[in-house]
Amino acid sequence: MLYILLCSVVLLIVVIGTVARATLALVSPGPGQRLRQMVLVLASYAVGMAYCAPLLYLFFGPDGAPGETLGVDTARLTVYLLLAASVALLLYIPSLWKRAADSKGFWPMGQLTLVALACFVGGKSAYDHLTFFNNDQAGWADVALMKEIGEITDMPGCTSPVAFVRFQSTGPFEYRCPGLIVFNRLSSQPFGPWPHNDNGSSQQLADVILKIKSEAKVADDFSEEPAPL
Structure with a gap:
């Protein structure tokens, strides 16, 4: 996956920069210059960690732990950190x-190319996510289950078992099918980095979801009716 690969690249650049700045700090004649190099080291590590926030949270956060759920604010925070790191890059x-x-030399131009690519992919992924999930009507749906309940043939490019969906009172529903790896998957706003997303709109998906919601509402209304005396 491109985002995971770029996370590794960004962290590698941070480590290489740390070695170079630590060397400069050791040979610097004054304490001010040494302090400047140490501040740059800390700043570069902060940017690297922020860029990889969704990936790091996948391993070290509750995302993936049995019985745990991930709040919307926490899920969006990892994406905001990715966006901030992309701006810093x-x-x-x-x-x-x-x-x-x-x-x-080769390395300066190669580093420039990799950082520019990481900046674009991170910024594009974060922007797409934050604009798609810009209200509380956006969430996700189990497409595999929906296809068992009703016929859905107007999502030909969606091979993922789940899809991010913008729910409305009427169809069609705008959807986005993520790639193999989804971050913040225990949240109502999962994160699928660019470019592994298939976008579109589906009337059949809307029909199935709205049918399920209407049947659930009828069942709730029936259960709330008082028993006859």
Whole structure:
């Protein structure tokens, strides 16, 4: 998956930068210069951790633990951190561009290319997620189960068992089918990074979901009726 690969790349760049800055700190003549290098090290680690926040939360958070649920605020926080890190990488690109222009080596240009790619993928993924889940009517649906209940043939590119759906009172419903790996999957707002998403709208999915909701409402109304005397 591209996002996971870019997480590894960003963290590798952070580690390489840490070694270089630690070396500069050791040979710096004054305490001010050493302090500056240490601050840059901490800032680079903060950006790297923020960029990989959804992935790190998958391993170290409750996401995936039995019986645990993930709140919407916590789930969105990991995506906001990814967006903030992408903006930080964008601000770092001019410095890398100047370094690549002044150098004839492969690494400066390669680092510039990788950081630019990570910036785009992270920013695009976070923006798409935050704009899709921009109200409380957006959530996810078990597409595999929906297809067992009713006929759904107007989602040809959706091979995932689940889909992110923007629910409405009438169809069609806008949907987004994620790739193999979904982050924050215990939340009502799972995160599927770009570009592994299939977007579209489905009237048949809306028909099945609205039918289930109407039948559930009828069942609730029936259960609330007082028993005859």
